[in-house]
Amino acid sequence: MKNKAAQPPHEQQPEDTPELHRLYADFKDNHLNPLWTQTANLMPPHPKPEAVAHVWDWEALYKMAVRSGDLVPVGRGGERRAIGLSNPGLTGRAYISPTLWAAVQYLGPGENAPEHRHTQNAFRFVIEGEGVWTVVDGDPVRMSRGDLLLTPGWKFHGHQNIATEPMVWLDGLDIPFGKQMDIGFFEFGPEVVSDLSTPDLSRAERLWGHPSIRPLSSLDDEPSSPLPAYRWVHTDAALREQLLLEEEGRDVTLSKGHAAIRFINPTTGKDVLPTMRCQFHRLRSGAKSVSARDVGSSVLQVFEGSGHVTLGGKRYDLKKGDIFVVPSWIEWSVEAAVEKANPYLDLFQFSDAPIMEKLNFAKSV
Numbered sequence: 001m002k003n004k005a006a007q008p009p010h011e012q013q014p015e016d017t018p019e020l021h022r023l024y025a026d027f028k029d030n031h032l033n034p035l036w037t038q039t040a041n042l043m044p045p046h047p048k049p050e051a052v053a054h055v056w057d058w059e060a061l062y063k064m065a066v067r068s069g070d071l072v073p074v075g076r077g078g079e080r081r082a083i084g085l086s087n088p089g090l091t092g093r094a095y096i097s098p099t100l101w102a103a104v105q106y107l108g109p110g111e112n113a114p115e116h117r118h119t120q121n122a123f124r125f126v127i128e129g130e131g132v133w134t135v136v137d138g139d140p141v142r143m144s145r146g147d148l149l150l151t152p153g154w155k156f157h158g159h160q161n162i163a164t165e166p167m168v169w170l171d172g173l174d175i176p177f178g179k180q181m182d183i184g185f186f187e188f189g190p191e192v193v194s195d196l197s198t199p200d201l202s203r204a205e206r207l208w209g210h211p212s213i214r215p216l217s218s219l220d221d222e223p224s225s226p227l228p229a230y231r232w233v234h235t236d237a238a239l240r241e242q243l244l245l246e247e248e249g250r251d252v253t254l255s256k257g258h259a260a261i262r263f264i265n266p267t268t269g270k271d272v273l274p275t276m277r278c279q280f281h282r283l284r285s286g287a288k289s290v291s292a293r294d295v296g297s298s299v300l301q302v303f304e305g306s307g308h309v310t311l312g313g314k315r316y317d318l319k320k321g322d323i324f325v326v327p328s329w330i331e332w333s334v335e336a337a338v339e340k341a342n343p344y345l346d347l348f349q350f351s352d353a354p355i356m357e358k359l360n361f362a363k364s365v
């Protein structure tokens with residue numbers, strides 16, 4: 001290799017000769033690929049994601065979900081009427097980031113999504129509507145506005161809508177990560193959900209849904225939360241009280257006017273799922289979050305209110321239901337609009353932070 005001292009090391013390349021061409025052709029024929037032609041790409045000085053920042057408009061998503069409801073049956077084979085959000089930088093794949101899958105799922109009145117199970121972890125977040133029960137390992141779990149519902153890996157799950165209205169919600173899964181790692185197993189369950197009852201609370205919530213209390217019959221740590229539903233009444237109260245305490249002069253918020261919570265697995269105090277972190281943010285009218293930059297990717301959905309997000313220096317308007325992705329190492333912050341109708345900007349967030357932390361790749365500034 002010629003040593004051109006004036007160039008940075010990663011730009012040093014060999015002299016272009018016929019022998020070199022023959023060597024490269026032999027590499028190709030023998031399924032080899034030399035590092036020196038792609039060092040800068042494989043090892044950039046900081047993360048340079050292929051995924052790009054992007055905002056999806058809820059109104060447009062909702063209308064297309066309704067059209068899918070008219071045209072596409074839900075049942076065995078396709079399994080779910082879920083429309084994946086495809087990052088414009090990850091073309092051809094329904095991946096919102098290299099690790100995360102986000103979709104809007106539509107279930108019409110009276111419809112039933114058959115039971116199945118897979119290794120991949122999943123959750124649902126309900127932006128509006130009611131009348132759907134998701135049956136997780138035989139336990140019917142009510143889905144209502146503002147609720148976070150968990151479907152940890154390998155638990156059977158199906159959904160039924162008993163209402164006269166359709167319901168649309170956000171699905172989050174670790175599908176891209178699982179696909180890259182080749183970890184996936186999948187099995188069909190019953191075509192109709194195994195328990196058609198519609199209790200207000202699932203059995204697992206009756207067992208696990210009491211603040212900081214656990215049953216003595218289950219003292220072992222579990223990798224995923226045994227609590228299948230995190231109810232809006234609790235989320236809302238936790239956020240409201242943070243802001244009230246702040247008003248009373250207590251230093252309990254992330255920054256002025258920015259309340260935030262993490263949903264946790266009651267057996268460990270850690271994240272609800274092994275691969276995904278779920279959090280919720282509330283910004284008081286006019287408040288702005290501290291600018292953040294993290295290794296790993298995040299997806300957020302506006303639950304209520306409006307404002308804007310600054311992603312990599314570009315400003316995007318946000319209104320109810322809009323979904324945006326924050327790729328790795330992209331600087332971002334959100335700001336709540338000053339509007340009469342809504343005193344807050346409420347945002348649901350999920351990320352791959354548990355993966356980054358477990359593998360010791362997490363980094364934030």
Ligand code: 1HN
Nearest residue numbers: 080082103105157171173175
């Ligand atoms: C799945 O099981 C659901 O259960 C939603 O609602 C989306 C995307 C890919 C693979 C499985 C669900 C999914 C999924």
